[in-house]
Amino acid sequence: MKKILFTLPIALLLFACSKEAALELETNPGKSGSITRFAIFQHYMYVLNLNEVQTYDIAQKEHPVLVHRLATDYGLETITIYDNSVFLGSTTALYILDISDPAAPTIQSKSERLLDIGFSGCDPVAVKDNYAYSTIKTIQNVCGSISAQSALVVYDITDKTAPVVVGIYPLGIPNGLGYKDNYLFVCDEGRDQLLVFDISDPKMITRAGFDVSITDPYDLIVDGQRMIVSSKTDFLVFDISDVTQIRKIGQISK
Secondary structure, X not given: OHHXXXXXXXXXXXXXXXXXXXXXXXXXXXXXXXXXXXXXXXXXXXXXXXXXXXXXXOOOOXXXXXXXXXXXXXXXXXXXXXXXXEEEXXXXXXXXXXXXXXXXXXXXXXXXXXXXXXXXXEOOEEEEOOEEEEEEEOOOXXXXXXOOOEEEEEEEOOOOOOOEEEEEEXXXXXXXXXXXXXXXXXXXXXXXXXXXXXXXXXXXXXXXXXXXXXXXXXXXXXXXXXXXXXXXXXXXXXXXXXXXXXXXXXXXXX
């Protein structure tokens, strides 16, 4: 897992800088996939251990300083930052952290999925406006307990102190996800597809009908009009300027 996480940004950097690259990606600093264990906000970096969030002051990049530890339940998996809040996916819960004091995050809310929706698993999170989208992958010995199914779960986070589940959509073996405008892209390894959902109405999302066949998709980055999908063997680059006509425009072997 870690190999893929750290290989993705490195590979993109090499790709963008290569003289032989057929494409030029205008990748903004800080772009990352949804399956990542660290994130940067202002001059602080948040790093996940399995049961805590460590905050580092990186104002002096050569000398990062650990300034805070926030204990959580065991099983932290992913982190993303949106609208001055931190969202954590774990094997048992969705956490929302308050970073009004970025040096010392606090837990604003915790939605325990075993209680809310009846099962657990790994869950990267993508956030847009007042809704959070989380995939739950349930594989024995990889992502916690076995459950009846893997799924895409939609949370209403209008009140960040009390997120509410508003939709559950069964999937195969879902991994990373991201969005462009009103379309949500989900890597579904179990179906060998990049699934596309219409999220115009977050409380009743639908399959858009523009799915793309990809063998073992793992994670993705949406970068403007382009999307980079990481599979087990390749990095695939797609033109998504028209989501109804997604086109592959590049490929790099790992």
